[in-house]
Ligand code: G1P
């Protein structure tokens with residue numbers, strides 16, 4: 001057992017979803033150790049010997065080293081038991097599942113989600129609390145404070161972790177003999193237990209409780225209804241193969257890029273139209289009825305229909321909301337309430353209103369849903385950023401969303417496109433788009449945000465003003481603007497500066513915020529949401545329908561002047 005002297009590193013501030021940095025940064029001697037010790041210090045001095053900590057991640061580069069450090073430091077910080085997925089592999093929703101099932105103190109997730117991996121890519125460490133969800137702001141702030149004054153960390157090198165093998169990840173799910181490492185290893189005279197569990201079993205069992213697997217098996221087996229799932233060489237390959245193919249009988253070729261790779265095969269494991277373009281291209285051939293993709297750690301999802309029909313994540317959430325009673329879990333537990341992050345389109349608001357459910361609007365980041373779920377006020381929620389989930393865990397859950405969609409398709413007997421079209425006919429359509437400007441110079445991005453904040457700080461000067469796009473005669477009158485501020489309805493904590501909003505008299509919204517997950521420069525996100533009740537205009541392309549609002553947003557923000565960018569990196 002050793003206590004090692006150390007000095008603080010600058011900038012160990014958790015963002016929207018944990019601490020994310022270049023893998024190179026985490027590899028600096030003491031960098032990972034400092035942050036991990038700060039987690040232990042922030043969660044307090046309580047007796048941890050009876051506690052369980054769950055640790056796992058998406059298999060990206062540096063995860064093995066981080067895992068070893070965390071296990072050795074957990075032992076030194078007197079945690080009683082650490083539960084690790086086989087060879088460290090656990091999707092983010094699977095970590096949440098295990099934390100809850102084992103009534104753990106919490107968990108540590110090793111991922112940078114959808115950011116690229118490999119030696120030059122990103123890495124991340126996120127602490128989740130005993131409810132299975134990302135640590136709330138109070139805890140992440142406490143962790144950051146600890147990183148600023150840390151003087152020593154504790155590590156126990158006697159705990160030799162034996163789960164790591166050469167070529168571990170490539171062979172992991174193909175060589176059955178390696179399953180023998182599952183089980184318990186005891187150290188320090190019985191004071192510390194390291195337990196290796198199968199990465200999928202508990203998660204798959206939870207899915208069987210939520211969905212009707214018999215119904216889905218009948219729907220998918222033998223490839224009658226053809227699906228194509230792209231795991232993007234992230235953590236989800238083994239989960240998708242086990243659940244869709246082994247459990248539900250879809251043919252083996254239904255899951256592609258299903259081997260987790262340390263660098264995701266050089267790709268960007270982000271399920272959107274830009275980074276999952278290959279999947280979209282295959283779907284366009286018209287040979288499949290349904291397509292889906294996941295991100296590196298398996299919490300995000302993208303849903304596609306025949307011919308590559310794209311379901312906007314905000315619509316996906318609203319559709320699941322409207323069909324919630326076809327999902328056995330919601331039938332049993334009842335629909336307690338719905339929620340979305342602020343920039344997510346108002347499509348779900350229409351369902352909540354029409355069908356009489358309460359609707360909450362929270363800042364960006366899954367951690368803001370946790371309190372509402374724990375208080376029994378929230379069953380279903382999502383974000384425009386391809387995140388959908390429910391209170392079965394406290395993370396968004398990509399595979400859950402796909403099973404929810406398959407359930408809707410199996411019960412409604414409609415195609416993806418028909419389901420979405422009939423949804424718009426019934427509730428109206430919210431056109432939505434997000435423009436991402438990635439890797440912008442921080443100075444320019446901050447200047448732009450400051451200017452926008454100055455505008456909304458003096459609303460009287462702009463409210464009532466009319467705006468129009470360049471070539472369009474549609475006019476929009478500004479009716480409100482602010483920098484989104486959230487008061488948590490449960491613990492009353494306040495979170496400020498969560499996005500600058502311009503709201504027009506017809507309910508259309510323009511939102512600007514800076515990403516809290518990027519690692520290089522700044523990423524500006526521009527969100528546009530506009531409601532269309534006229535059925536004759538609902539089939540329009542979102543980019544066409546929203547053009548005037550996009551022009552207005554670029555004009556108000558002077559984005560090009562501040563950033564030098566004429567085009568976004570990604571359009572959703
Ligand atoms: C992004 C998304 C946000 C999501 C987060 C973690 O955060 O916008 O909705 O919760 O990733 O997946 P951002 O980079 O915008 O701070």
Ligand code: ZN
Pocket residue numbers: 092112113114295296297298299300
């Ligand atoms: Zn993710």
